Amino acid sequence: MTNIMQMNGIMEKLTILSDAAKYDVACTSSGVHRGGDGKNIGNAFASGICHAFTGDGRCISLLKILFTNECIYDCKYCVNRSSNDNRRATFTPDEVCQLTVEFYRRNYIEGLFLSSGIIKSPDYTMGLLYETLFLLRTKYRFNGYVHIKGIPGASADVIEMVGYLADRMSVNLELPTAEGLRQVAPNKVRKNILSPMRQIQNGIKESRQTHGVTSMKSRVYIDEKSYYNQLAEMRDSYARLQDYQKGVKAIRQKNADAVAEQSWNFTQMQTAETVAKKNNIAQNFPVSNRSTSQITRNLSYPDRYFVPAGQSTQMIIGATGESDYQIMSVTEALYRKFEMKRVFYSAFINVNEDASLPAIGKKPPLLREHRLYQADFLLRFYGFQADELLSEKNPNFNEQIDPKCDWAVHHLELFPVEINKADYYTLLRVPGIGTKSAKRILSARRHATLDFSDIKKMGVVLKRALYFITCKGKMMYQTRMEENYITRHLTYNEKPAEMFLSDGTTSGYEQFSLFDPQYHL
Numbered sequence: 001m002t003n004i005m006q007m008n009g010i011m012e013k014l015t016i017l018s019d020a021a022k023y024d025v026a027c028t029s030s031g032v033h034r035g036g037d038g039k040n041i042g043n044a045f046a047s048g049i050c051h052a053f054t055g056d057g058r059c060i061s062l063l064k065i066l067f068t069n070e071c072i073y074d075c076k077y078c079v080n081r082s083s084n085d086n087r088r089a090t091f092t093p094d095e096v097c098q099l100t101v102e103f104y105r106r107n108y109i110e111g112l113f114l115s116s117g118i119i120k121s122p123d124y125t126m127g128l129l130y131e132t133l134f135l136l137r138t139k140y141r142f143n144g145y146v147h148i149k150g151i152p153g154a155s156a157d158v159i160e161m162v163g164y165l166a167d168r169m170s171v172n173l174e175l176p177t178a179e180g181l182r183q184v185a186p187n188k189v190r191k192n193i194l195s196p197m198r199q200i201q202n203g204i205k206e207s208r209q210t211h212g213v214t215s216m217k218s219r220v221y222i223d224e225k226s227y228y229n230q231l232a233e234m235r236d237s238y239a240r241l242q243d244y245q246k247g248v249k250a251i252r253q254k255n256a257d258a259v260a261e262q263s264w265n266f267t268q269m270q271t272a273e274t275v276a277k278k279n280n281i282a283q284n285f286p287v288s289n290r291s292t293s294q295i296t297r298n299l300s301y302p303d304r305y306f307v308p309a310g311q312s313t314q315m316i317i318g319a320t321g322e323s324d325y326q327i328m329s330v331t332e333a334l335y336r337k338f339e340m341k342r343v344f345y346s347a348f349i350n351v352n353e354d355a356s357l358p359a360i361g362k363k364p365p366l367l368r369e370h371r372l373y374q375a376d377f378l379l380r381f382y383g384f385q386a387d388e389l390l391s392e393k394n395p396n397f398n399e400q401i402d403p404k405c406d407w408a409v410h411h412l413e414l415f416p417v418e419i420n421k422a423d424y425y426t427l428l429r430v431p432g433i434g435t436k437s438a439k440r441i442l443s444a445r446r447h448a449t450l451d452f453s454d455i456k457k458m459g460v461v462l463k464r465a466l467y468f469i470t471c472k473g474k475m476m477y478q479t480r481m482e483e484n485y486i487t488r489h490l491t492y493n494e495k496p497a498e499m500f501l502s503d504g505t506t507s508g509y510e511q512f513s514l515f516d517p518q519y520h521l
């Protein structure tokens with residue numbers, strides 16, 4: 001009987017705390033609730049199961065919950081803020097462990113994503129997360145994937161201890177600028193967010209060096225030197241293109257850096273060396289306001305890597321007035337200076353009445369969020385820089401077409417590109433050509449001269465690429481190389497659902513008309 005009551009209590013907590021976790025996108029989507037129907041296989045349970053993607057592309061299910069939705073802070077955008085009158089619940093460390101292991105045994109999940117509101121103090125809360133993880137790894141011997149939130153303001157020691165037990169950690173940047181943070185999260189300060197980020201970055205580096213692995217395994221931004229080497233290679237590649245000098249220069253790091261600096265003052269953060277000097281790990285565990293007797297500290301963990309799956313962060317988009325240029329500049333700095341594995345963007349959903357936030361009922365800027373993710377891919381995999389995609393004069397993406405198409409139509413002097421001659425990095429800049437199809441083209445053209453039908457089979461999306469390429473010196477159709485004309489055709493190719501802009505307006509470009517003379521070229 002007690003067990004049933006206990007289980008009912010845990011299920012109630014699970015319902016509250018998995019629902020409260022759904023706004024955190026740093027581990028992607030939430031599940032749906034669908035009971036078994038007796039005819040088909042399987043069912044889905046809404047509480048807390050979400051999907052995340054591993055480095056090798058596998059999709060895994062995670063139990064996504066908050067440890068508690070109580071919070072001493074009052075962030076204006078948050079459903080769990082202290083001034084809201086919500087049903088509150090808090091797990092015990094043991095309950096989280098039981099749930100994780102029981103779900104794992106039933107094959108519902110492969111890992112755990114654990115975040116939390118702040119109870120008593122950041123240190124106290126982080127100590128509870130540590131205790132949970134410690135029990136999970138030792139008493140329950142759970143060896144699966146665990147992603148834990150770093151609580152801003154928690155002491156360096158407890159962050160370090162968690163880092164040796166977790167696979168991934170994330171400290172949320174929350175807003176794209178420190179000014180935005182001041183406006184809507186008055187209890188959070190810049191330093192308390194950036195310090196644990198830097199500590200995790202340095203910890204990952206040191207741990208990998210200890211284990212004889214030098215790479216941070218970040219996909220593009222391996223380290224500063226390789227990053228610049230890669231950019232130099234790309235610049236050379238572009239320099240070979242006719243009229244390159246007329247286009248935007250490939251390296252314009254300084255401008256984007258300046259925007260990121262204005263936003264967050266990253267350079268004030270301690271370097272790896274100063275942190276290493278100060279970071280005397282022999283200090284005692286300083287979680288002062290709770291009993292440390294249950295917490296066994298073992299900082300050596302000779303077999304374990306520190307945060308082996310890297311760190312990520314998330315920003316809320318559309319709660320404050322930052323431009324896409326500011327957001328992308330900060331993102332670029334986070335990848336380069338903090339070696340983030342991923343930066344996530346969360347379209348702002350207004351769940352609270354607050355005059356300083358966009359009105360309730362205004363739709364979340366989902367299309368903007370989508371464009372930011374596409375641009376993020378361009379930074380990580382395609383060698384683009386924030387300052388190439390956007391500028392002070394042109395600070396926001398055209399939501400009607402994807403950022404790569406937008407960049408291409410503004411740089412028509414670089415196109416068309418001959419498929420049978422262009423190098424890898426030039427091919428990557430063509431809309432409709434991805435990393436895989438660019439590699440396939442390079443490999444196939446060693447044996448034959450390629451035509452449009454060949455590259456279509458290799459995965460090139462011709463409806464986008466056709467304006468920017470030639471095969472054997474010819475374009476697919478006779479096409480006017482004119483920005484407005486190509487933009488209209490590309491806009492037409494986008495899915496109808498994506499045509500609604502986040503500000504509630506529709507396309508600024510004209511729709512096709514049978515009577516449009518440009519259509520009859």
Ligand code: SF4
Pocket residue numbers: 071072073074075078079080081082116117118185
């Ligand atoms: S710290 Fe702010 S964002 Fe986090 S749970 Fe508390 S109120 Fe919400």
